[in-house]
Amino acid sequence: MRKHHIVLYNPRAPFFTMPLALIAVGSALDRSRYEVTLVDGRLEPDPVARVLDATDGALCLGVSVLTGIPIRDALGVTRAVRARHPRCRIVWGGWHPSLFPRETLNEAGVDAVVVGQGEEAFADLVERFAAGRTGQDGRDGQEGEDGENGRDATGAIARRPARDINDFPEHDYGLIAVERYFALKRERQLDYTTSQGCRFRCTFCADPTVYGRAWSGLEPARVATELDRLWHRHHFTDVGFQDETFFTHANRVGAIAEEILGRDLHFTWMATMRGDQGARLDEHVLLACRHAGLRRVMIGLESGSQQMLDWMKKDLKVEQVFVTAEKCRRHGIAVLCNLIVGFPDEPPESVAATLDAAKALRALGPDFQVALFYYRPYPGTPITDALARRGHPLPRSLDEWAAIEESTSHSPWVDAGKRALIDRFSFYQRIGWARPDAWRVPLQAIARWRCRRDVYAFPIEKTIVEWVRQVRA
Ligand code: B12
Ligand code: SF4
Structure with a gap:
């Protein structure tokens, strides 16, 4: 047939x-x-x-x-x-x-x-x-x-x-040209997901709307069996676990780590972690993960202001992220923290608290990075719904949603002065600890110096790099 x-x-x-x-x-x-x-x-x-x-x-x-x-x-x-x-x-x-x-x-x-x-x-x-x-x-x-x-x-x-x-068949990576992704990523990193959904309720996130706060995760033995097969077939050196919240169930994560160790698989991995999950996580589980290759966790701190975190129903305490970061430092695990500024009506003190948190995290060492984003009203979230109710203009058609990044490139809730500071801070932070290309070495030294001393005035390097990028594009 x-x-x-x-x-x-x-x-x-x-x-x-x-x-x-x-x-x-x-x-x-x-x-x-x-x-x-x-x-x-x-x-x-x-x-x-x-x-x-x-x-x-x-x-x-x-x-x-x-x-x-x-x-x-x-x-x-x-x-x-x-x-x-x-x-x-x-x-x-x-x-x-x-x-x-x-x-x-x-x-x-x-x-x-x-x-x-x-x-x-x-x-x-x-x-x-x-x-x-x-x-x-x-x-x-x-x-x-x-x-x-x-x-x-x-x-x-x-x-x-x-x-x-668990009811679905194993993912067939033969559908893609795995080597092409390795080449484009410039590392032999396989992406893999062990779970779907999230039990939390953050009001800036669409997951609760799409998956109704349901969650299901693959059995640890299945995760290890599949990774074992994929490792032998594609010889990757790192795995990016793209789950919404990989560390949802500590026991399951511990069992995954034990399975990887038991099979003598040699690759490193990075995974998503909530700050509260990390703070609660048994040291033994974290250690098992470290031994099984965990090299970095990605944590959504979102804001340095507890008031903002409570407002967005993050169900997280700022301190929990620092407890987690400290634990990770003890075990030699790097941390990437995501932060968002410019939430609707966010007061300047809250933006300042977020920048302070970013600096405090960065000060923990070169393995502690932060990524700063401006808030965008992505659809399907309670915050965006509230904005719509109060008459804030939002995209309507597919074509307009396609342009959301352009139409919201400047948050109306961050003034020009703060924006300049945030942009410069983000730039130097990113450059300072990016993968070291030969041509970047002097730039990195300056960027790190600026970050260490909080000196962001006269951002000549930033202007030059942006100009070069524009010319190349
Ligand atoms: C990897 C990833 C990316 C990759 C995309 C990789 C790719 N495919 O090109 C990159 C980094 C490019 C990316 C970008 C963005 N992402 Co993203 N990303 C993810 C992440 C971490 C994993 C996606 C994934 O592979 N999941 C695993 C698969 C198996 O699950 P799934 O995607 O949900 O797919 C299931 C269903 O959705 C459905 N499905 C999906 N596609 C299709 C297609 C067909 C035909 C059918 C029938 C079904 C179907 O079936 C799948 C199996 O059940 C998710 C979070 C997550 N864990 O899902 C966020 C996520 C999808 N991203 C999100 C967002 C907000 C973005 C961005 C818009 C902004 C941003 N700052 O991240 C940008 C958009 C791109 C841009 N503007 O240029 C949101 C989605 C919100 C939205 N409205 O789109 C998520 C959920 C994160 C979050 N919680 O907020 N992202
Ligand atoms: S932001 Fe993360 S923790 Fe919060 S609901 Fe979305 S996926 Fe879950």
């Missing part, structure tokens, strides 16, 4: 994390009946041409879409495929369409949207396409679905209750 061809597309984005979402949905398809091609826009000189070629005669194109710039690329590809191959069904899934399924369907090229977890819902949609149960104009369900199986009345919005991810 001839196999149906399914094409999956990952839009362009600034980093080279492996397209785990599409690997997940592609791996869940019955491969004896479907041939799956995964195209990553970040790897292609001309993504549209590549997708047009791949979708020639294909049954379906599945596109994974995050809010922001990826939407623009996803729209370009979708519109081109719709025009050239009108019979190819186009399905959007991922975070943005999950938050705006109906608005996404307003885009003429999109036939169906998968909301939330994608494995089962996509497999089900594809089965229906293969069986020919789809309207000629491209809208799935024209023959009148009745809203069963988690579909809306038109059948074009597919939503399945999230299942335990």
Whole structure:
């Protein structure tokens, strides 16, 4: 029997994390009946041409879409495929369409949207396409679905209750050119995810909306078995665990570490950790993780102001992050802390508290880095909803959401003076401890000197670097 061809597309984005979402949905398809091609826009000189070629005669194109710039690329590809191959069904899934399924369907090229977890819902949609149960104009369900199986009345919005991810098959990394990602990342780092969802309720984050504060995690033995196989096949030296909160269950994490140690696997790894989880974490578990290769944790401190943390329902104390950082220092584990400034109506004292926290963390040593972001009203979050209620202008269409990074590049809640300080601080902090390229060495020395002494006036180096980047672009 001839196999149906399914094409999956990952839009362009600034980093080279492996397209785990599409690997997940592609791996869940019955491969004896479907041939799956995964195209990553970040790897292609001309993504549209590549997708047009791949979708020639294909049954379906599945596109994974995050809010922001990826939407623009996803729209370009979708519109081109719709025009050239009108019979190819186009399905959007991922975070943005999950938050705006109906608005996404307003885009003429999109036939169906998968909301939330994608494995089962996509497999089900594809089965229906293969069986020919789809309207000629491209809208799935024209023959009148009745809203069963988690579909809306038109059948074009597919939503399945999230299942335990242990029920799904192993991810098939053969769907991607693993070596190309290693080359682009400039390290043999494999991305992998051991869990889905998050139990917390931070009001700036879309996870509680999309996964309803549900969480499921792979069994430790399965994690180790899969990593074992992948390690022998791809010879990676590092793993980036891309879970929302890898350290959700200390016992599970400890068991993963023990499994890695027991199998004598030799790679380092980094993972996401909440500050409160780290503070509570048994020293023995952290030590086991260290021995099993844990080299860095990424912690969302978000703000140095306890008042702001309480307001955003982070359920975290600032001190807990410092307790965690201190523990990590004792065990030789690096820490990257994410911080956000410019929340709606954030007072200057709160921004100052965040900068102070950043400096205090950085002062713990070169292994303690901070990444500062400006708040952006990403959709599906209580803060963004509150802004909308009070009349704050927000994007409406897909095209407008695609431009959110440009339209919100300056937070209206941070004044110009503070912004200049934050930008300079971020720049010197980033350059000071970036991977040491030969040409960067003198620049790094100056940057570190500035950071140590808090001297950010006359940022000549910053102006030059930005000018060079502009010229290169
Ligand atoms: C890796 C990552 C990235 C990578 C993207 C890699 C890639 N694919 O290109 C990079 C670094 C580029 C990135 C960028 C951004 N990211 Co990001 N990122 C992640 C992270 C850590 C992991 C994603 C992942 O692979 N998960 C594992 C897979 C298996 O799960 P999944 O993505 O949820 O996929 C499931 C479903 O969503 C669905 N699905 C997904 N795609 C598709 C497609 C089809 C066809 C179907 C049917 C189903 C489907 O099925 C999958 C399996 O169940 C997540 C957090 C997380 N743990 O999910 C944040 C996350 C997705 N990012 C987020 C955000 C906010 C962003 C940014 C918008 C901003 C930012 N500052 O980070 C930018 C957008 C890019 C830009 N503006 O240029 C938010 C999503 C919010 C949103 N509205 O989009 C998340 C959830 C973090 C958070 N908690 O806030 N990100
Ligand atoms: S910010 Fe992190 S801890 Fe908070 S809800 Fe989102 S994923 Fe969970």
